[in-house]
Amino acid sequence: MxxxxxxxxxxxxxxxxxxxxxxxxxxxxxxxxxxxxxxxxxxxxxxxxxxxxxxxxxxxxxxxxxxxxxxxxxxxxxxxxxxxxxxxxxHPDPWTLRTTEDKLAEKETLDEAGVPVPAYRRVDDAADLETAFDDLGAPLMVKARHGGYDGRGNHVAATVADAEDYFGDLDGLVAEELLDFERELSAIGTKGASENTQFPIAENVHEEEILRETRVPPAASDDVVAEARAVVADVLDVLRGRGVYGVELFEVDGEVLVNEIAPRPHNSGHYTIEGAVTSQFEQHVRAVLGLPLGDPSLRDSTAMVNVLGDVAETRPAALSGVPEALAVPTAALHWYGKRDVRPLRKMGHVTAIGDDVEQASDRANEARDELSFE
Structure with a gap:
């Protein structure tokens, strides 16, 4: 090449x-x-x-x-x-895309490889879902196997009727045990031409199943972080093709389970642009082209917050408050250039660095709070 x-x-x-x-x-x-x-x-x-x-x-x-x-x-x-x-x-290999775009195939592939995942069941009709409730309890996290993102296609269902109200047709779903997790973690792993690397484990805060903030390092114990890194290494061994992979994780009673995998750069890795020696985006370019990988080490405690649409209905976007946001120490704004703002749409993100992750988080949120849409 x-x-x-x-x-x-x-x-x-x-x-x-x-x-x-x-x-x-x-x-x-x-x-x-x-x-x-x-x-x-x-x-x-x-x-x-x-x-x-x-x-x-x-x-x-x-x-x-x-x-x-x-x-x-x-x-x-x-x-x-x-x-x-x-x-x-x-890169990544089309096989990996086929596997990860289907939430059931992804779970089955990881499960067969011995990678820990939440208990799950295939759902193709009401009888399958009833059996899932019997096996895994209620309520369940029910997901569309294809196409869901940012909470779309995911629903916490207590009954079959509840799921039918949300999905309509119950064909093509996967039901997972609803976890009482302690925290959501993630990591950006990279498969290169001659080595695999990982960015630091991050902690994520979601509301309405949309990522609001990523903090690095996480509040998890050293043992949990070490286990998370081991799980991510196992995930990378399963996947095919070079590139970066976003691996979403749950910490449950000191154990680490894989939630989902993105075979591409991931929202929770945006902090790496300012927070790591090499960003996830540069790392992906290096990896898919077979170039030597960059250093994924953390520069300092870092927080990233998403800038979401805060309007009632879709309309052209006009962002205000940028000078005030950039006046916050270490704040960096990334605007995505989308023409229309709509409720909870990801319009950009803000990253900040601090002496510790709490200071970084305070700075990132302070800068975000200065921004609004007119």
Whole structure:
């Protein structure tokens, strides 16, 4: 494969992750071309070019592959079969995409490999869900096997009727035991050409199943952190293809279970742009191109908070309070360039560093509180 300078990386998906991949690739001498159906998508500005096309458009995939030295993806809606058919290297492997985009297949793959996951059952009809309640108790976390994100497609159901009210058709679901976890953790692991690495374990705060804040280091004990790192290492051994992987974890009674895996950069890894020696985005570019991996070490205690749409209905976005937010010590704002703001939409994030994680969190939230949409 051709290596920088002069390398072109094709990215399926032009959202905020594609935007930050393009920003990280440029200093390495790597041009990014994105494929996305949205005109003026967030990645269009920093990318070298933008091919408008659906994530399952064979002609658009062929055009992207023709212009790229390698392909990757920043969204699980990318068509794994089309990725498998192109004649340039694709990382992560399309097999990994097929596995992780299906929550049942992901659980079964990890379970068979001995990686700890919550107890789960396949659900294709009301009888399956009734059996799941009998086996795992009530309520259950019921998830659509495909397509859910940011809480969409996930529902805590106490009865079959409750699940039917939310999902309608009960075909294509997975039911998981509802965990009374102590905290949510995550890590960004990387599979490189000759080594695997991990960024530090992070602690996440969710509300309404949307990530609000990531803190590093976490409040978990040293033993739990060590176990989490061991679990992430096992996950990386299961997955195929180079790249970074976001691994979501639960700490339950001192044990660590895998919740879900994202075969791409992850929201909980955004803190690495300021907080780590190498960002998750640069690391992903390095990994998929087979370049030496960067140092994932933490620079200092870091917190990242998401900037979410705080409006009642979708409308054009106008962000105010930026000077005040940037006046907060160490605060760094990342705006995603989305044209419309809607309730709870991820519009950007703020990162801050501190002498300890509490100070970092206070600074990040102080800066976030200065921002609003007019």
């Amino acid at each position: 051709q290596t920088p300078p002069g390398t072109t990386l094709g990215v399926v998906g032009g959202g905020q992750l594609g935007r930050m991949l393009a920003e990280a690739a440029s200093p390495l001498g790597v041009d990014v071309i994105v494929l996305d159906p949205t005109p003026d998508c967030p990645a269009a500005t920093p990318a070298a070019d933008h091919i408008e096309g659906d994530f399952d458009d064979p002609e658009a995939f062929a055009a992207l592959a023709e212009r790229a030295d390698a392909l990757t993806f920043e969204i699980e809606l990318a068509d794994a079969d089309l990725l498998a058919d192109v004649e340039v290297p694709v």
